[in-house]
Every structure is written in structure tokens, then in C-alpha cells.
Amino acid sequence: MRAHVQEIVFDCAGPPALVRFWAGLLGGSPVDRGDDWSYVDPPGFVRLAFQRVPEGKAVKNRxxxxxxxxxxxxxxxxxxxxxxxxxxxxxxxxxxxxxxxxxxxxxxxxxxxx
Known part of the structure; x- marks a missing residue:
């Protein structure tokens, strides 16, 4: 079985704001599916999605x-x-x-x- 990347998901506190930051860097139109989930489809790249989580970032990204x-x-x-x-x-x-x-x-x- 082979899989393909559908999207890359970032845990965050504010999906609507963060998706706009990344859309500004990479292009594409931000989409909000509510306060807890937003995404952007940058041209030529996989979808980036942003989901609200209760905990804050604690360490460097892996x-x-x-x-x-x-x-x-x-x-x-x-x-x-x-x-x-x-x-x-x-x-x-x-x-x-x-x-x-x-x-x-x-x-x-x-x-x-x-």
C-alpha cells in the first residue's frame, strides 16, 4: 500500500488568523470551516490545515x-x-x-x- 499526503495539519490556538498568515506567504485563499478548522490550498503545494487545540506549543517543532x-x-x-x-x-x-x-x-x- 502506498499513501499520499492529503494535507499538512498544524495544531494552533487561532486557525482563522494563522491560515491568513500562511496564505499570505504561499498564496491561495483561506477557508474557515468554523472557529476550530481552517485551511488553504497554496498553488503547487499540498493543502495546509489549521486545527484549534487547547494546549499551547511547548517545544520546537519536529x-x-x-x-x-x-x-x-x-x-x-x-x-x-x-x-x-x-x-x-x-x-x-x-x-x-x-x-x-x-x-x-x-x-x-x-x-x-x-
């Missing part, structure tokens, strides 16, 4: 998204205006550059090149 961009600094500045937080300085090596970020609910993601 999985995160790497978002390919032309310039991580420019992408980070735009994301900061939308409520993201930069984590540390950009890292550059022979493979490219990446900048660690956190969304408004502190889920880690990276802007990457290369």
Missing part, C-alpha cells in the same frame, strides 16, 4: 517547512510585517542560504535558497 525563495532576507522582512519572528542570523554554506523563522504561533519554518 517537522518544519522549508520555503524556497530568491532572497531569504527579503522574504524574512515581508514575513516579519505579517507577524513572523526571525530566529538567529541567516546561515550560508555551499548548499545555499537559509533563515529560520517562526509564524505568529511560534511554528518554525525556513526560507531557503539553493
Amino acid at each position: 517537522v518544519h517547512l522549508d520555503l524556497e525563495v530568491e532572497d531569504p532576507d527579503v522574504a524574512a522582512e515581508e514575513a516579519l510585517r505579517s507577524g513572523a519572528v526571525r530566529v538567529g542570523d541567516p546561515v550560508t554554506d555551499e548548499q545555499g542560504t537559509f533563515q529560520v523563522m517562526r509564524d505568529p504561533e511560534e511554528n518554525e519554518f525556513c526560507f531557503v535558497t539553493g
Whole structure:
């Protein structure tokens, strides 16, 4: 049996707000299926869904998204205006550059090149 990814689901406190943040980064129209569940279908990518949970985020994510961009600094500045937080300085090596970020609910993601 082989499975395919239908969607990636983020646990969060505020699905309607968080889906709008991610739709702003990736494109697509946010959809609210109530206060407890929202999603976006970014062009060329799997659906991202956001479900309300009672507990807050306690530790670093075990999985995160790497978002390919032309310039991580420019992408980070735009994301900061939308409520993201930069984590540390950009890292550059022979493979490219990446900048660690956190969304408004502190889920880690990276802007990457290369």
C-alpha cells in the first residue's frame, strides 16, 4: 500500500488568523470551516490545515517547512510585517542560504535558497 499526503495539519490556538498568515506567504485563499478548522490550498503545494487545540506549543517543532525563495532576507522582512519572528542570523554554506523563522504561533519554518 502506498499513501499520499492529503494535507499538512498544524495544531494552533487561532486557525482563522494563522491560515491568513500562511496564505499570505504561499498564496491561495483561506477557508474557515468554523472557529476550530481552517485551511488553504497554496498553488503547487499540498493543502495546509489549521486545527484549534487547547494546549499551547511547548517545544520546537519536529517537522518544519522549508520555503524556497530568491532572497531569504527579503522574504524574512515581508514575513516579519505579517507577524513572523526571525530566529538567529541567516546561515550560508555551499548548499545555499537559509533563515529560520517562526509564524505568529511560534511554528518554525525556513526560507531557503539553493
